[in-house]
Amino acid sequence: xxxxxxxxxxxxxxxxxxxxxxxxxxxxxxxxxxxxxxxxxxxxxxxxxxxxxxxxxxxxxxxxxxxxxxxxxxxxxxxxxxxxxxxxxxxxxxxxxxxxxxxxxxxxxxxxxxxxxxxxxxxxxxxxxxx
Amino acid sequence: xxxxxxxxxxxxxxxxxxxxxxxxxxxxxxxxxxxxxxxxxxxxxxxxxxxxxxxxxxxxxxxxxxxxxxxxxxxxxxxxxxxxxxxxxxxxxxxxxxxxxxxxxxxxxxxxxxxxxxxxxxxxxxxxxxxxxxxxxxxxxxxxxxxxxxxxxxxxxxxxxxxxxxxxxxxxxxxxxxxxxxxxxxxxxxxxxxxxxxxxxxxxxxxxxxxxxxxxxxxxxxxxxxxxxxxxxxxxxxxxxxxxxxxxxxxxxxx
Numbered sequence: 001x002x003x004x005x006x007x008x009x010x011x012x013x014x015x016x017x018x019x020x021x022x023x024x025x026x027x028x029x030x031x032x033x034x035x036x037x038x039x040x041x042x043x044x045x046x047x048x049x050x051x052x053x054x055x056x057x058x059x060x061x062x063x064x065x066x067x068x069x070x071x072x073x074x075x076x077x078x079x080x081x082x083x084x085x086x087x088x089x090x091x092x093x094x095x096x097x098x099x100x101x102x103x104x105x106x107x108x109x110x111x112x113x114x115x116x117x118x119x120x121x122x123x124x125x126x127x128x129x130x131x
Numbered sequence: 132x133x134x135x136x137x138x139x140x141x142x143x144x145x146x147x148x149x150x151x152x153x154x155x156x157x158x159x160x161x162x163x164x165x166x167x168x169x170x171x172x173x174x175x176x177x178x179x180x181x182x183x184x185x186x187x188x189x190x191x192x193x194x195x196x197x198x199x200x201x202x203x204x205x206x207x208x209x210x211x212x213x214x215x216x217x218x219x220x221x222x223x224x225x226x227x228x229x230x231x232x233x234x235x236x237x238x239x240x241x242x243x244x245x246x247x248x249x250x251x252x253x254x255x256x257x258x259x260x261x262x263x264x265x266x267x268x269x270x271x272x273x274x275x276x277x278x279x280x281x282x283x284x285x286x287x288x289x290x291x292x293x294x295x296x297x298x299x300x301x302x303x304x305x306x307x308x309x310x311x312x313x314x315x316x317x318x319x320x321x322x323x324x325x326x327x328x329x330x331x332x333x334x335x336x337x338x339x340x341x342x343x344x345x346x347x348x349x350x351x352x353x354x355x356x357x358x359x360x361x362x363x364x365x366x367x368x369x370x371x372x373x374x375x376x377x378x379x380x381x382x383x384x385x386x
Contacts, residue, residue, distance in 0.1 A: 024199055025327065026258070026371060031202045033324075034377040035220040036247065038236065042136060042226040043185055100335065 135177040137164075137233055139225045140208045141218040141375075142244045145169040155211050158204045166230055168237035171244045174212060175233060183226055192224075206375075213255070213375035219247040220377050243382045251380045254319060255348050257372030259358065260327075261310070261340030263303030264367050265296075300337060303366045307340035310361035310368065317353055318344040322378045336367065343378040 138158060145167040152163040157176030166173045181187065191197040202223060209220045227233045237244070315321050326338035346354065355370065362368040 023371075024202070027202050027206050028198070029324070029327070030374065030377040031205050031220075031223040035222040036142070036380065036382055037222050038139070038225050038240075040139065040225040041228040041232055042183065042188070042224075 134180050136180045136183055137166075137175040137227045137230065138178045138183065139221050139227060139233065140174045140176070140205060141212055141220045142237070142248070143172055143174060143212060143216055143218045144248060145172040147172050147174070147216060151215055152212075155208060156204075157208050158201060163208060166233050166237070168234050168241070171237050171241055171248070173233050173237055174208065174218075175227075176208075178226070183224075188224055209375045209377075217248045217252045217380075218375055219244060219251070219380035220375050240382075247380045247382055250320075251345065251376040253348055254345050254376060254379070255373035256343050256345055256376045256378055257318075257351060257354060257370060258343045258374060259310075259314070259340060260338060260342075260369045260371075261303070261307040262334050262336035262367045262369070263300045263339045264336055264365055265299050299365065300339065303337075304339045306361055306363075306366040310357060310366070311340060311342055313357050313361075314342075314344050314354055317357065318346045320345040320379055339366070340368075343374075345376060345379045348373070 140157070140163075147165055147167065149165060152165055152174065155163040157163045158178055161176040161178065164175050164177070166175060182191075191201070205223055209218060212218045213220075227236070311321070311323075322343045324341040324343070326341045344354065351372065358368050358370045
């Protein structure tokens with residue numbers, strides 16, 4: 001059995017203080033936005049794939065939807081099961097978050113949404129600048 | 132015509148042995164394979180050509196359910212490898228038609244891959260996110276005089292609230308810069324990333340710091356101490372790791 005989706009668990013010196021993240025946003029940020037870029041034989045333009053929150057928000061619904069209609073192969077797949085114990089919790093949090101966001105959709109919230117759209121182009125240019 | 136293509140997870144040193152990956156499971160539960168072309172090796176698995184065609188990928192990337200499965204499986208392989216050896220993670224969904232094309236890549240880019248691996252040998256990545264506490268958008272409140280008329284006093288209230296949020300946010304930004312500066316001194320390399328939007332971070336508070344640090348394996352005590360020192364009422368810090376060196380095993384051409 002492999003360690004699953006946890007980023008390098010168990011390598012820290014004090015197991016009591018392990019702070020790996022299995023947070024989906026953290027993993028997506030890494031696998032979509034970081035890592036070596038190589039032109040493979042199959043073209044998939046990840047530049048079109050932005051972690052646009054509004055998009056993620058719409059997509060989150062499809063995870064629940066899949067489970068509702070009984071598609072749950074991934075929960076029994078040892079490769080993917082690393083996330084399963086967090087998934088229910090994560091989904092609950094996401095739903096709570098959605099509720100809060102819906103409730104808080106005042107003027108300031110719209111501002112945030114505009115920013116994330118306006119920031120789309122600038123985001124990539126800024127990324128990975130060394131400090 | 133093959134109905135499978137090779138999905139590339141990471142590049143590592145060519146001294147990797149099959150025994151190291153025999154128990155690992157890749158996307159769709161497939162076994163992990165090693166393609167060695169000294170001095171480097173590719174870690175791959177076979178995936179269904181139809182499910183990973185250009186059009187299927189375009190659809191898949193828009194489907195968080197699909198994307199989550201792939202992302203977690205990808206990260207699982209990379210993390211398992213990184214526990215054992217230096218790895219240069221490759222971006223999600225990099226695929227090749229056949230083994231020969233992978234071998235060609237390893238030969239052509241050997242020097243770049245070796246340089247990338249040298250940068251992260253014996254090192255690992257820690258990630259830090261900082262949140263400005265108390266900067267969530269507030270519902271409108273009452274309390275200021277209505278003398279100017281409901282419209283203007285509403286605007287005044289909103290402005291006052293925003294100013295107060297901006298002040299708190301500015302203090303948090305200042306502290307975030309300070310903790311980042313301290314960590315830069317303590318670590319081998321660092322990267323800054325744009326803060327995630329609230330709706331992606333899952334935090335009500337505004338993200339003011341999103342960074343990654345490279346440090347020798349097992350040397351995280353000191354950065355934990357610094358992070359704890361700055362983690363407070365204005366700035367809330369979240370340290371995660373050790374991650375595989377996603378931010379640092381990069382090719383020169385990516386910089």
